[in-house]
Amino acid sequence: MIDTKELTKRFGELTAVKSIELHIQEGEIFGLLGPNGAGKTTTISMLSTILTPTSGTAIVAGHNVATEREDVRKDIGVVFQDPSLDDELTGYENLEFHGRLYGMSKDERKERIVELLELVELIDKKDIPVKNYSGGMKRRLEIARGLMHKPRVLFLDEPTIGLDPQTRRYIWKYIKEMNAQERVTVLVTTHYMEEADYLCDKVAIIDHGEIIALDKPSRLKSKMGKSVISMDVSKPDKFCELVRKSKWVIKSKCVGDKVHLTVKDGEKLIPKLVILAEKNGLNVNSITMHSPTLEDVFIQLTGRHLREEQASSTDALRKRFMARRGH
Ligand SMILES: Nc1ncnc2c1ncn2[C@@H]1O[C@H](COP(=O)(O)OP(=O)(O)OP(=O)(O)O)[C@@H](O)[C@H]1O
Ligand SMILES: [Mg+2]
Known part of the structure; x- marks a missing residue:
């Protein structure tokens, strides 16, 4: 579902991502674990067509991220590291807006919104403006929004950053549930080792733009x-x-x-x-x-x-x- 070859991104003198190779299978939850500045967001940005790679190639859901951007975009959902909801709109309206952007029909949107709000347990809050949501509720809504148009790949950039341990566990539960229910492939970045360990089938440890280890968490530890x-x-x-x-x-x-x-x-x-x-x-x-x-x-x-x-x-x-x- 995701294949990269010598994928590299340079910002002037700095090489933020150095020639990384990723091979992620359909249905896998794959983690990029690394400290601040390791190159996690830059990698996700290239795979989601937001940044153009300096060199190397990346294929996502069968499409080249540099030459088939529109095709890639249809097949992916992205939850950005920085919050990006419309605070003035309700939870329901945020999802509705996203569904319209992706050209979903009215009936399709309605059914999908209810399904997703139930998954992330926000159905009771659907008519409240997002500005009145807690941090954890906002993150859950963003995950639901990322899934709205039924993408084949979901990118989650630090999905639980700044959340308390209990909320973090809830988010892990939703990610596992939606991965099982929808067979969506997930690429998640994190600097929390517990998150990578609990959530991911495979983990790549990234440091200074390079992958320094890649395996199942249990094997890395053993x-x-x-x-x-x-x-x-x-x-x-x-x-x-x-x-x-x-x-x-x-x-x-x-x-x-x-x-x-x-x-x-x-x-x-x-x-x-x-x-x-x-x-x-x-x-x-x-x-x-x-x-x-x-x-x-x-x-x-x-x-x-x-x-x-x-x-x-x-x-x-x-x-x-x-x-x-x-x-
Ligand atoms: N647009 C940009 N222009 C110049 N340098 C950048 C740009 N974006 C990122 N960088 C640099 O590239 C490196 C990798 O940044 P990136 O945001 O990918 O790290 P990260 O692993 O996501 O870190 P964090 O855990 O803090 O989110 C950093 O040194 C950062 O300063
Ligand atoms: Mg980042």
């Missing part, structure tokens, strides 16, 4: 071993080196003041790691262990967190303390 150990230890770089020499771990990375280790058997390893640190005169301040997440995959590949604020609060506190002491 490559990380059984557990991830995060250690707050004095001289993390030195400790990382010691650990690498020990050959106990699958992967290791220092991020800020923490050492992240992906390992096979975490429980057995923790005492050994503490002894190793102490023998070498290093202080262990804390140790935590968890099952691998897509965030861990990103950390191991890039040495960074998906989001800055995910760096632990103790790191932030220590940095502030050190800054005050003039370090």
Whole structure:
């Protein structure tokens, strides 16, 4: 349903999307997971014909995005990262307007609007102006609008950004339901690893415009071993080196003041790691262990967190303390 070859977008000196290859099957929910500025919106913009690629090709629903724009547009629905509803119109009227734009008949529109408002549980609110909707309700209406003309592909650019965890879960439920009911192929971008993990059949991790990993979420995680150990230890770089020499771990990375280790058997390893640190005169301040997440995959590949604020609060506190002491 989506096929790209060496798809590239440059803005002057900056290459926002570098030669990406995507092969997305019909009915799949495919995720592009990456931090701010990774090139997610630029990719969606090219696939939805809003931006012209600098080089490379992209075929969406059998049509070339550069030379058959109108054909592509008929077959796709887009939910933009920035809100784009008409606040003065009611929920019903927003969908009605969209249906007219796409040349749907009156009966067709009426039936489809009711069907979609039921899917996203907004039927009770259909006659209220959108300016009186909550953020989550607006997002649900935008998803319904994206589906209005029965597209074969739906692009969702950060569908749950800024929403609370409960609303986020509802939106995931609607996306799964509509994917199952309508067999629509979904390309979703996100920087929330839980979203990519829960929602997507396959995930491409994108960073600085490049795809650095692509697989099923479960496979991406299982490559990380059984557990991830995060250690707050004095001289993390030195400790990382010691650990690498020990050959106990699958992967290791220092991020800020923490050492992240992906390992096979975490429980057995923790005492050994503490002894190793102490023998070498290093202080262990804390140790935590968890099952691998897509965030861990990103950390191991890039040495960074998906989001800055995910760096632990103790790191932030220590940095502030050190800054005050003039370090
Ligand atoms: N029209 C433009 N002109 C110049 N640079 C742009 C333009 N659009 C995007 N960029 C740059 O391209 C890079 C990728 O931007 P993009 O919006 O695709 O990232 P993103 O992954 O969607 O980020 P976010 O998570 O913040 O939405 C960024 O460095 C951005 O500043
Ligand atoms: Mg974006």
